[in-house]
Amino acid sequence: MLLQTTDDTTFGPALAAMLDEVQKCFSAELLSDTDCVNDLVAHVERFRGKMLRPTLVIVSAMAAAQSEDLGDLREPVITAAAVCEMVHMATLVHDDVLDDAQVRRRGATINQLRGNEAAVMLGDYLISHAYHLCSSLGRADISRAVAHATNTVCEGELLQLSNRHNLELSEAVYFEIIRRKTAALCGLCCELPIRLHHPGAEVNGDQSLARALFSFGEKLGIAFQIVDDILDLSGDEETVGKSVARDLAKGKLTLPVIRHIEQANADERRIVGDLITQAADPQLDEQDASELAKAVAQRVTESGAMDYARQQARELVGQAVEEVLSTVGPCAARDLMELMAAAVIDRRF
Amino acid sequence: MLLQTTDDTTFGPALAAMLDEVQKCFSAELLSDTDCVNDLVAHVERFRGKMLRPTLVIVSAMAAAQSEDLGDLREPVITAAAVCEMVHMATLVHDDVLDDAQVRRRGATINQLRGNEAAVMLGDYLISHAYHLCSSLGRADISRAVAHATNTVCEGELLQLSNRHNLELSEAVYFEIIRRKTAALCGLCCELPIRLHHPGAEVNGDQSLARALFSFGEKLGIAFQIVDDILDLSGDEETVGKSVARDLAKGKLTLPVIRHIEQANADERRIVGDLITQAADPQLDEQDASELAKAVAQRVTESGAMDYARQQARELVGQAVEEVLSTVGPCAARDLMELMAAAVIDRRF
Numbered sequence: 256m257l258l259q260t261t262d263d264t265t266f267g268p269a270l271a272a273m274l275d276e277v278q279k280c281f282s283a284e285l286l287s288d289t290d291c292v293n294d295l296v297a298h299v300e301r302f303r304g305k306m307l308r309p310t311l312v313i314v315s316a317m318a319a320a321q322s323e324d325l326g327d328l329r330e331p332v333i334t335a336a337a338v339c340e341m342v343h344m345a346t347l348v349h350d351d352v353l354d355d356a357q358v359r360r361r362g363a364t365i366n367q368l369r370g371n372e373a374a375v376m377l378g379d380y381l382i383s384h385a386y387h388l389c390s391s392l393g394r395a396d397i398s399r400a401v402a403h404a405t406n407t408v409c410e411g412e413l414l415q416l417s418n419r420h421n422l423e424l425s426e427a428v429y430f431e432i433i434r435r436k437t438a439a440l441c442g443l444c445c446e447l448p449i450r451l452h453h454p455g456a457e458v459n460g461d462q463s464l465a466r467a468l469f470s471f472g473e474k475l476g477i478a479f480q481i482v483d484d485i486l487d488l489s490g491d492e493e494t495v496g497k498s499v500a501r502d503l504a505k506g507k508l509t510l511p512v513i514r515h516i517e518q519a520n521a522d523e524r525r526i527v528g529d530l531i532t533q534a535a536d537p538q539l540d541e542q543d544a545s546e547l548a549k550a551v552a553q554r555v556t557e558s559g560a561m562d563y564a565r566q567q568a569r570e571l572v573g574q575a576v577e578e579v580l581s582t583v584g585p586c587a588a589r590d591l592m593e594l595m596a597a598a599v600i601d602r603r604f
Numbered sequence: 605m606l607l608q609t610t611d612d613t614t615f616g617p618a619l620a621a622m623l624d625e626v627q628k629c630f631s632a633e634l635l636s637d638t639d640c641v642n643d644l645v646a647h648v649e650r651f652r653g654k655m656l657r658p659t660l661v662i663v664s665a666m667a668a669a670q671s672e673d674l675g676d677l678r679e680p681v682i683t684a685a686a687v688c689e690m691v692h693m694a695t696l697v698h699d700d701v702l703d704d705a706q707v708r709r710r711g712a713t714i715n716q717l718r719g720n721e722a723a724v725m726l727g728d729y730l731i732s733h734a735y736h737l738c739s740s741l742g743r744a745d746i747s748r749a750v751a752h753a754t755n756t757v758c759e760g761e762l763l764q765l766s767n768r769h770n771l772e773l774s775e776a777v778y779f780e781i782i783r784r785k786t787a788a789l790c791g792l793c794c795e796l797p798i799r800l801h802h803p804g805a806e807v808n809g810d811q812s813l814a815r816a817l818f819s820f821g822e823k824l825g826i827a828f829q830i831v832d833d834i835l836d837l838s839g840d841e842e843t844v845g846k847s848v849a850r851d852l853a854k855g856k857l858t859l860p861v862i863r864h865i866e867q868a869n870a871d872e873r874r875i876v877g878d879l880i881t882q883a884a885d886p887q888l889d890e891q892d893a894s895e896l897a898k899a900v901a902q903r904v905t906e907s908g909a910m911d912y913a914r915q916q917a918r919e920l921v922g923q924a925v926e927e928v929l930s931t932v933g934p935c936a937a938r939d940l941m942e943l944m945a946a947a948v949i950d951r952r953f
Contacts, residue, residue, distance in 0.1 A: 289759050291765075291766035292758075292759050292763070295762060349725070349728060352701075352724050373765055375701050375724060376698070376758055376761045376765060377762070378724075378728075379694075379698060379754075380755070380762065382731060383755045383758050386735045386747065386754075387748060387754075389747075389751075390745075390747040390748035390751055393745075394744055395741065395743055395744045396739075396742075398735065398738075398747045399740065401735075402732055402733070402735040403736060405728075405732040405735075406729070406732045406733055406736055410636055410638050410729070412725045413638070413640055413641050413644060413725050414638055416640075416721055416725060
């Protein structure tokens, strides 16, 4: 969706042209001398969607440069954008393993199993190439920043995993999970151009700009994940474009549900707790699971917890925009950052 | 086992002391501010075994320096050794996912499933920290060499995966698989110290030494994997210390079996082909699977194919040793390299 908006002339052909080069860089890096690897990589193209992360890298670079012409930074920014997209794709592919596992719970087949095994290895191939491509920048400090972000992403995933089926998950821990698993990479995307601009490990006079851009990306990432979680609970598959109600099926409590439980009286807690436990039963067929999720979503909506979650996302986006407005001078890229922020809230898919 | 031998005074306390520091570096890198991550990482300690890869890094460094005293290279060599071990551990953890998948085929439980999901993420955490630690060397060219090796490892795994249940797998493709999935990292281990010694990306006058050390590691790695595959087919679980006959269960044809099929007449091909197909049936119980594997192993042994595979490993080790003898001057480290090479062939576990 964000990729589509870049076709709009408002956002400038410079961004669209660079995103095109990111895709070429991405594909060139993954090319193998082994046919079976190339066949598998072709599947990854399916996952290509919003190109949110490369867009963040490029737009932040343009905002920092106060120009769409990045000069010498153009090539490294394209490379960095491809690296961030590759890291993201790797996490998607490994998330798929967890999702396949879900699907398998409702009817294991050997084919699904082989799919899982290939997905584990394909994700490893993507992450390995992300670091390989990153090191082509010749900057160990950039490699370290990227690896630090991926460390954090893994911690977020593991923290989430250890809190599955935890009906007492707090908002604080939920925010910590999504800050790590989603927002750390978005923050990195926005901060990388400043790092690239400064050949040493220090960003010198640009600390406050680097911090503001990181914070913009991080807050946007948190808001993005909250909206993702709302859509999983309340959206329908056709609109959202992917399976919904998967979080409850996996025992993952998200902000609207956490808020609802926090605010509920003892009776309601018991009722919604029972529904959530039933929805996570691996023996459920798809229709029963979907109906249970709908029942939970209805209660969460009626209590106002869904609106609360949406409001949290809205506030974060507001803060993100404020930070950019106060540190980045007016330019087309800054306008685009504002539009991207608004799109995170308004999206229905 | 190799770790134990380092306690032997023949191999020098310098190596043992450095391996100890590798372990400390390994643990320090993986420490998280998140308890659930640390709990999971603690499981990785279970996998610690031969420390073959760190030993290769350290001994190659000592051989290149013609001294056990590595001077300024000591710290970077320890870091590089920990990086290589971390990469190896990540592959073991993800291999476990495939193995868990196997076990699950004979009786899926939610617990096993959660184990798989955690293993995917834990493997990602390990590989991410391997690159993070690697970048602390401040050498983008070293990061690139490590990532190039992991690219190759992933390709090997994917090539192997795409050849599951392929009864016509050739020796050439088998060797290509294990060269990539196992030997590429062993080659890197031996070559890294030369790269570390040369601050630029070029190894200058040491090209032939770098090549010889890489080749030593690569050949040792191939031989190691052949022996691993022989043990899987012919060893018993108690001696080998891990599940055996897993390759056939996973539809993975290894050198002894490939050779046997190549040399067999049409009747024998049909018989052994049937046995292999049956052994890969996911519905089999453990005892039936083990008996089928024994039947295959017996035929492979009687045809001389098992000896053929062992002989291939022996020849590779011979070539590896020759290469070292012709490029590395006599020293304790070179002696150790010879002993390590012999141990690869003689090992029963």
